[in-house]
Amino acid sequence: GENVEQHPSTLSVQEGDSAVIKCTYSDSASNYFPWYKQELGKGPQLIIDIRSNVGEKKDQRIAVTLNKTAKHFSLHITETQPEDSAVYFCAASRVFGNEKLTFGTGTRLTIIP
Amino acid sequence: SQTIHQWPATLVQPVGSPLSLECTVEGTSNPNLYWYRQAAGRGLQLLFYSVGIGQISSEVPQNLSASRPQDRQFILSSKKLLLSDSGFYLCAWRSPPSGKTYNEQFFGPGTRLTVL
Numbered sequence: 001g002e003n004v005e006q007h008p009s010t011l012s013v014q015e016g017d018s019a020v021i022k023c024t025y026s027d028s029a030s031n032y033f034p035w036y037k038q039e040l041g042k043g044p045q046l047i048i049d050i051r052s053n054v055g056e057k058k059d060q061r062i063a064v065t066l067n068k069t070a071k072h073f074s075l076h077i078t079e080t081q082p083e084d085s086a087v088y089f090c091a092a093s094r095v096f097g098n099e100k101l102t103f104g105t106g107t108r109l110t111i112i113p
Numbered sequence: 114s115q116t117i118h119q120w121p122a123t124l125v126q127p128v129g130s131p132l133s134l135e136c137t138v139e140g141t142s143n144p145n146l147y148w149y150r151q152a153a154g155r156g157l158q159l160l161f162y163s164v165g166i167g168q169i170s171s172e173v174p175q176n177l178s179a180s181r182p183q184d185r186q187f188i189l190s191s192k193k194l195l196l197s198d199s200g201f202y203l204c205a206w207r208s209p210p211s212g213k214t215y216n217e218q219f220f221g222p223g224t225r226l227t228v229l
Contacts, residue, residue, distance in 0.1 A: 032215045032216050034216075034217065034218075036220075041223075041225070042222060042223065043119075043203050043205075043220035043221050043222050043223045044157070044203070044220045045220070046217060046218070046219060049215070049217065051215060089156065089157065093215075093216040094216075095215055095216065099210075099216055100159055100162065100172075100216075101159075101216055101218055103156050103157045104156065105155070105156040106155075106156050
């Protein structure tokens with residue numbers, strides 16, 4: 001089955017700097033890669049996703065890149081703000097049928113004011 | 114728009130007591146439904162998923178069970194709770210698979226269960 005590894009487990013950055021979280025996956029048939037943000041005591045929120053037919057996707061201050069050859073994808077947050085502090089999870093899935101999401105172990109991001 | 118509800122939000126139960134957590138989804142039909150557990154400071158573990166009424170797939174052996182009595186209702190149960198059942202329980206849904214949908218799962222607010 002799919003295995004997703006996520007690094008780093010914790011990350012602290014100064015407000016205004018950029019943050020990068022990286023994930024690798026094992027199943028070459030995976031072609032859907034979402035990112036979730038989980039604030040304390042809440043359910044994870046889907047913030048951005050990328051599909052295997054594109055290499056990069058941006059949404060305001062967040063972007064995700066995908067390298068299918070190397071089987072890794074990354075989340076980039078620019079101009080970080082205190083409200084970006086949360087735990088971020090990457091995930092991978094095949095597309096068709098009743099496929100399951102395989103999650104990474106999470107990155108606790110702390111933005112230092 | 115679609116919304117997902119879970120209750121209760123928090124629950125403290127003694128060891129050996131029964132459990133019933135409920136999840137309901139609004140604004141969609143025939144969703145896939147999922148139960149996850151998240152231990153403190155840990156990742157997401159898939160417990161059960163359902164592709165239709167009465168159809169339940171179990172991912173890990175345990176003393177928990179799930180049921181789907183209605184299209185948009187998913188229930189997580191236990192007859193006798195263990196200490197190790199403590200955690201944050203999350204329900205999620207996605208649109209039924211088709212050629213145009215990806216595996217976008219949307220999570221509920223969660224239930225914090227403490228077993229004492």
